[in-house]
Amino acid sequence: MEQRYGGGEGQAVVLIDGVCHLCQGLVRFIIPRDPGGRIRFAALQSEVGRELLITAGLETDRLNTVVLFENGRFYTESSAVLRIARMLRFPWPAAYIFILMPRPLRSAVYRLVARNRYRWFGRDEQCLLPTPDIRKRFL
Numbered sequence: 001m002e003q004r005y006g007g008g009e010g011q012a013v014v015l016i017d018g019v020c021h022l023c024q025g026l027v028r029f030i031i032p033r034d035p036g037g038r039i040r041f042a043a044l045q046s047e048v049g050r051e052l053l054i055t056a057g058l059e060t061d062r063l064n065t066v067v068l069f070e071n072g073r074f075y076t077e078s079s080a081v082l083r084i085a086r087m088l089r090f091p092w093p094a095a096y097i098f099i100l101m102p103r104p105l106r107s108a109v110y111r112l113v114a115r116n117r118y119r120w121f122g123r124d125e126q127c128l129l130p131t132p133d134i135r136k137r138f139l
Helices: 021-033 047-056 077-087 092-100 103-121
Strands: 002-004 012-016 039-043 067-070 073-076
Touching: 012 021, 012 047, 012 077, 021 103, 039 047, 047 067, 067 077, 073 077, 077 092, 077 103
Parallel strands: 012 039
Antiparallel strands: 002 073, 012 067, 067 073
16 A cells, blocks of 8 residues: 655655564564665554554554555555565565565465464564664664
8 A cells, every 4th residue: 555644755664563573573684684774663553653654644553564654655565565675785676576466465465474473473562672773773
């Protein structure tokens, strides 16, 4: 899904479920592959996350999707993941070819993983406490 929001050019913010191990792994995957630090992060449960969700007109209690805010637009689910891959160092931008896959099929796969992420990957009782290296990338 793609919509406009009140951000500016060049901004990239990824909202994740802060207690999900898969989402935390996504942050740890992105950081070394984004050496320029273009992508920033916030937990969906955080105040910044809630404010961005409200600005975009999204439900603040919907914690089962990754949300990407980029260049004044927001993307969710597989569209967000593929656009994130496109921003990373080679070879990850090649994964963007999957955007050509019909959205209902991409969404079905994404939702299957999202529904089972706690069971398959685990969760914490509280949001990720970033290391000092990672903390500077969080809003």
